Amino acid sequence: MNTQPPLPHPDADQITLPTVLTALGDQTRLAIIGHLSRCEGTGMTCGQFTDLASKTSITYHVSKLREAGVVNVTPEGTRRRVTLRRDDLDHRFPGFLDSIITSTRDLHIDGFEDEPNEPAELSRRDP
Amino acid sequence: MNTQPPLPHPDADQITLPTVLTALGDQTRLAIIGHLSRCEGTGMTCGQFTDLASKTSITYHVSKLREAGVVNVTPEGTRRRVTLRRDDLDHRFPGFLDSIITSTRDLHIDGFEDEPNEPAELSRRDP
DNA sequence: TCCTTAGTTCAATGATTGTTGAACAAATGA
DNA sequence: TCATTTGTTCAACAATCATTGAACTAAGGA
Numbered sequence: 001m002n003t004q005p006p007l008p009h010p011d012a013d014q015i016t017l018p019t020v021l022t023a024l025g026d027q028t029r030l031a032i033i034g035h036l037s038r039c040e041g042t043g044m045t046c047g048q049f050t051d052l053a054s055k056t057s058i059t060y061h062v063s064k065l066r067e068a069g070v071v072n073v074t075p076e077g078t079r080r081r082v083t084l085r086r087d088d089l090d091h092r093f094p095g096f097l098d099s100i101i102t103s104t105r106d107l108h109i110d111g112f113e114d115e116p117n118e119p120a121e122l123s124r125r126d127p
Numbered sequence: 128m129n130t131q132p133p134l135p136h137p138d139a140d141q142i143t144l145p146t147v148l149t150a151l152g153d154q155t156r157l158a159i160i161g162h163l164s165r166c167e168g169t170g171m172t173c174g175q176f177t178d179l180a181s182k183t184s185i186t187y188h189v190s191k192l193r194e195a196g197v198v199n200v201t202p203e204g205t206r207r208r209v210t211l212r213r214d215d216l217d218h219r220f221p222g223f224l225d226s227i228i229t230s231t232r233d234l235h236i237d238g239f240e241d242e243p244n245e246p247a248e249l250s251r252r253d254p
Numbered sequence: 255t256c257c258t259t260a261g262t263t264c265a266a267t268g269a270t271t272g273t274t275g276a277a278c279a280a281a282t283g284a
Numbered sequence: 285t286c287a288t289t290t291g292t293t294c295a296a297c298a299a300t301c302a303t304t305g306a307a308c309t310a311a312g313g314a
Contacts (some may be wrong), residue, residue, distance in 0.1 A: 018154050021151045021152035027145050030144065030145055054305095055262090056262080057302070060302070078309095078311045094229065102220075153271095173290075183293090190292095202280095202281095205281045257313085258313080259313095260309100262308075262310100267303085267304080269300100269301075269302080270299100270300080272299085275295100277292105279291090281290085283288080284287085
């Protein structure tokens with residue numbers, strides 16, 4: 001039903017380069033971006049990052065990314081859907097995000113990576 | 128006569144994205160890069176950055192940039208010539224440096240530039 | 255209704271930052 | 285030789301960072 005209060009996000013024109021760079025200058029957060037870049041349509045939930053750090057830490061890092069304007073976070077039931085702010089970032093800093101993603105891929109800074117390809121599916125509450 | 132011991136720099140292949148991003152995630156260091164981008168041929172000396180911060184601070188920030196592999200620093204007499212490691216960065220992270228420089232320019236994050244513009248809202252101790 | 259899932263809040267903690275000032279060193283120039 | 289220029293080192297400090305564990309809330313499913 002999505003009747004949840006939205007979380008605060010900076011407007012596109014309030015996103016600043018130093019803040020974005022600071023947000024990305026961290027292993028864990030860069031890994032989150034790497035994950036997200038493979039699910040640009042759907043996004044991911046916080047729970048899908050718990051291989052990178054503890055639940056509490058993920059909350060912290062995702063907030064940092066949200067406050068910097070790098071990701072969008074929207075409540076969905078008990079979950080938070082996290083997506084890259086691709087358009088805003090491309091508009092503000094042309095070429096930047098792609099160069100980051102490409103480099104992150106090449107260097108596989110990522111958490112795991114070619115992990116038999118979890119098909120981006122959410123919920124997995126198997127029997 | 129340049130018989131000075133060189134300062135330690137990482138090899139091109141030792142430059143990592145998180146480190147570079149951390150190095151650039153700072154107002155002062157981003158401003159240094161902005162300055163340097165306008166003198167890519169010659170480079171600049173530390174003394175030319177003292178409008179951005181104190182001498183001691185500049186030493187600190189330039190070291191950060193050097194250790195991250197963003198700039199090259201070579202002693203010349205009593206001075207240090209600082210240059211962007213353009214080729215190494217372009218090779219490692221294609222498009223990255225240019226996107227940073229372009230964005231830094233557009234947003235004039237820079238130190239001074241078109242003077243008449245007080246840096247946003249810093250102190251206003253008028254007479 | 256009760257239980258589970260998904261995530262947040264909070265206080266505590268140790269580590270890392272960025273700044274300062276005083277003292278220093280090394281090359282240059284008079 | 286002596287002073288100046290240019291930059292470094294060091295200890296100290298406040299501020300911010302990233303992590304932890306315990307307690308918590310809110311939504312959904314049985």
